[in-house]
Amino acid sequence: MTATPAPPELRQLVLQALMEPDPQRKVLLAQSLRSQAATLSIAHYRHPEVPAGLPGCPARPELRSHLDVPKRxxxxxxxxxxxxxxxxxxxxxxxxxxxxxxx
Structure with a gap:
């Protein structure tokens, strides 16, 4: 008898996306989460592993003048x-x- 693999755990995948410093990779992870939404589980019995460091901060963010940002x-x-x-x-x-x- 083959064991059925556990569905991906929502909180761990969200934490992975939040901790990603690269904006393009972060978007891909968020899109992946959205596409998997119906199949994700929430493991109420355990807490996700929390990596060290600041969540989703690039090593050196690009600073821009407010004049470079489009008005909305x-x-x-x-x-x-x-x-x-x-x-x-x-x-x-x-x-x-x-x-x-x-x-």
Whole structure:
């Protein structure tokens, strides 16, 4: 009798995507998760292995002037997504700074 392989575990795959520093690879991992959504399991009985390091931060992010970024209206889906993305980055960095300061 052959054992049926366990379905991929959702939390471990999401953590892998979050920890990926390369943006193109991160997108591919996210797309893969989406395509596997119906087949993923959640192992309630165990916690995923957490790798060391900061999640998804490139070694040296590209800094750009605000003048190089296209203007978008927050009243369109793309503009709202860009605004939420920017606020998320600001909040993430605020949390990192607070940890560094020991707050």
């Amino acid at each position: 209206s927050p009243f369109t889906p793309q503009g709202l997504a860009a605004l939420l993305h920017a606020v998320t980055h600001i909040e993430f960095n605020a949390v990192k700074i607070a940890f560094n300061l020991g707050i």
